[in-house]
Amino acid sequence: MSTETGHVDHLGKKMGMWFFLFTEILFFGGMFLLYAIFRSKYAQAFHAVAAEENLLLGTINTVILLTSSFTIALSIAAVKRGENILSSHLQLATILMGFAFLVIKVFEWNAKITLGLYPDSPLLLKRGKGEILFFGLYYVITGLHGLHVLVGCIVIAFMLFFTRRKTIDRGNYARLENTGLYWHFVDIVWIYLYPLFYLIT
Amino acid sequence: MKEKYSEDHVVSTGTYTAVWLVLLVLLAATIAVARLHLLARFSVLGTLAIASIKAGLVLAFFMHLKYEGGFLKGMLAVVLSALTILIGMTFVDVWYR
Numbered sequence: 001m002s003t004e005t006g007h008v009d010h011l012g013k014k015m016g017m018w019f020f021l022f023t024e025i026l027f028f029g030g031m032f033l034l035y036a037i038f039r040s041k042y043a044q045a046f047h048a049v050a051a052e053e054n055l056l057l058g059t060i061n062t063v064i065l066l067t068s069s070f071t072i073a074l075s076i077a078a079v080k081r082g083e084n085i086l087s088s089h090l091q092l093a094t095i096l097m098g099f100a101f102l103v104i105k106v107f108e109w110n111a112k113i114t115l116g117l118y119p120d121s122p123l124l125l126k127r128g129k130g131e132i133l134f135f136g137l138y139y140v141i142t143g144l145h146g147l148h149v150l151v152g153c154i155v156i157a158f159m160l161f162f163t164r165r166k167t168i169d170r171g172n173y174a175r176l177e178n179t180g181l182y183w184h185f186v187d188i189v190w191i192y193l194y195p196l197f198y199l200i201t
Numbered sequence: 202m203k204e205k206y207s208e209d210h211v212v213s214t215g216t217y218t219a220v221w222l223v224l225l226v227l228l229a230a231t232i233a234v235a236r237l238h239l240l241a242r243f244s245v246l247g248t249l250a251i252a253s254i255k256a257g258l259v260l261a262f263f264m265h266l267k268y269e270g271g272f273l274k275g276m277l278a279v280v281l282s283a284l285t286i287l288i289g290m291t292f293v294d295v296w297y298r
Contacts, residue, residue, distance in 0.1 A: 011269075011270065011272065011273075014273070015272075015273070018273055018276065018277075019276075022276065022277070022280045025280055025281070025284060026280065026283070026284060029284040029287070029288070030287075032288075033287065033288050033291055036288065036292070037291065037292070037295055040292075040295070041295075055232075055236075059228070059232065062228055063225065063228065066221065066224045066225065066228065066255075067221065069221075069259060069263050070217060070218075070220075070221040070224075070263070072263075073212070073217050073262075073263045074214060074217055077211050077212055077213075077214065077217070080211045081211060177265075180263075180264075181264055184259050184260075184263045184264045185264075187259055187263075188256045188259050188260070191252050191255045191256050191259070192249075192252050192256070194231075194252070195231060195235065195248040195249060195251075195252050199231060199232065199235035199236075199248050200235065200244075200245050200248060
């Protein structure tokens with residue numbers, strides 16, 4: 001793709017991914033807005049119920065996602081230096097951390113569902129309106145975020161394949177770079193979800 | 202030849218490591234602010250401010266925005282402004298309904 005004399009549109013290669021991320025910002029932004037409105041309306045209930053979240057698991061997941069952002073960033077730098085093997089190891093580490101995040105998420109959801117706290121459950125319907133809304137928002141927002149993590153893992157798996165096959169290399173890494181942008185965005189969403197669901201009590 | 206968009210600029214491992222460590226320190230700070238009630242009734246604002254600093258670090262270094270030209274930065278500013286206006290107007294509507 002990039003030749004010594006040819007013009008390479010570096011900005012254009014990334015622009016599409018950034019535009020997609022802008023739509024994603026507004027997508028998650030809408031859900032943050034819903035959370036903010038209902039939190040301001042049912043401040044006491046949100047306050048009390050957020051304390052039921054497992055702070056330890058939430059914190060571990062935050063460390064995992066921050067570290068996975070670090071490794072995917074390093075993997076791109078490695079490809080730019082021509083170190084494909086190192087890059088593929090770092091991508092594998094990122095995928096494994098993504099899966100670890102999802103496994104912990106499953107444990108968290110499972111613990112709540114076992115307690116009878118899931119949308120429309122008889123137990124939850126007996127509680128106040130604020131708590132019903134909190135858990136509704138919790139499942140929808142963390143669920144959609146988890147879906148983004150899963151998609152990210154699958155896309156990075158493809159990048160890992162390309163990096164091994166050397167169709168991604170130091171002269172052609174736009175796909176990996178754009179995958180990294182997406183993964184960092186998913187990380188940023190979690191950076192905001194963590195205080196909103198685990199810390200603000 | 203100097204390129205306008207320094208695409209081949211490789212951020213050093215040291216820089217990435219420093220950013221990662223700062224992110225972890227900020228994570229510890231946000232827990233302290235929230236759980237030890239360090240900022241009393243401003244703890245909500247405090248945790249969100251720390252989250253925004255973390256997001257800014259990820260954007261600037263991991264997402265390479267610091268090294269990009271004005272176009273992407275400008276577009277991001279437009280999107281964030283639009284989101285701020287959307288949130289602000291909705292709150293005004295809810296409060297004064």
